[in-house]
């Protein structure tokens with residue numbers, strides 16, 4: 406695994422823990438004491454620039470591997486392997502049930518997008534009523550593998566732009582995984598609307614919330630699925646193929 410791939414798959418919270426650094430998660434960032442000045446340094450928890458860190462006080466920046474090199478007195482390759490081992494084995498799941506409840510209603514956009522009303526009701530998809538953090542959005546209720554509600558993601562009705570709240574970590578979950586039968590074919594798509602349309606056609610479908618890639622946790626979640634069909638990743642398809650070849654033991658194909 407090269408350095409870029411490693412930065413994508415290392416879980417920063419688990420990595421800090423393995424370096425005996427206490428991190429505090431706040432949205433997409435994790436704050437931790439800078440190894441130089443002990444003031445707050447910050448590391449990006451996911452998305453672009455994931456695992457890059459910065460201390461604004463001493464103007465030091467780097468990535469999680471150089472941090473591990475420093476803390477553990479390791480060479481680059483050793484530090485990378487150290488983190489890959491720790492990040493894969495100790496990914497910490499967020500298992501708290503969300504205590505926000507949106508009242509979701511059917512809207513014209515859903516009809517326009519050919520979504521099935523019954524499926525949407527079952528899955529908790531709709532336009533949130535009243536004052537919410539997602540005005541003008543279609544909201545999707547996200548459950549974890551144990552069918553506990555862990556968040557809402559959305560799509561802006563006016564322009565179809567995905568919306569993922571800062572408090573929600575999409576890399577920890579796969580949408581609709583808790584309702585699938587792993588022994589039957591499952592379609593994976595990054596497009597949430599496409600996922601719901603497939604479900605409307607009685608096709609088993611899951612989604613990784615519009616992310617361009619799959620996290621280690623998501624690859625772990627895919628393990629029990631015997632027949633996986635992957636679609637809609639566009640230019641990222643070859644990267645997905647490499648990851649599946651490495652991590653997915655069962656049969657998979659691209660459709």
Ligand SMILES: [Zn+2]
Nearest residue numbers: 439442460463
């Ligand atoms: Zn500093």
